[in-house]
Amino acid sequence: MNFARLSLLSAAALYMTVPAVQAGPIAYGICQTGCNSVAVACYAAAGVVFGTVTAGVGVPPAILACNMALGVCSAACATVGLFAPTP
DSSP states (O other): OHHHHHHHHHHHHHHHHSOOOEEOHHHHHHHHHHHHHHHHHHHHHTTOOTTOOOSOTTOOHHHHHHHHHHHHHHHHHIIIIIISEEO
């Protein structure tokens, strides 16, 4: 019984020395801002204003590539910024 209590106290003491870790919503926002900035630059390089093109039949392939890159970047932000621990 004493060994169990000692183990519990040791675990509690160890837990108290570990710094708190939280998800990083600020890091996520910064990452999303970076993704959107690159998407705006990609659209500008294609000669189009970001946010004015719908995914229709006549969309240039460059815009579709920009949209795909934005999706990949946003997914990476969600994985890293929201689920990875940030000290």
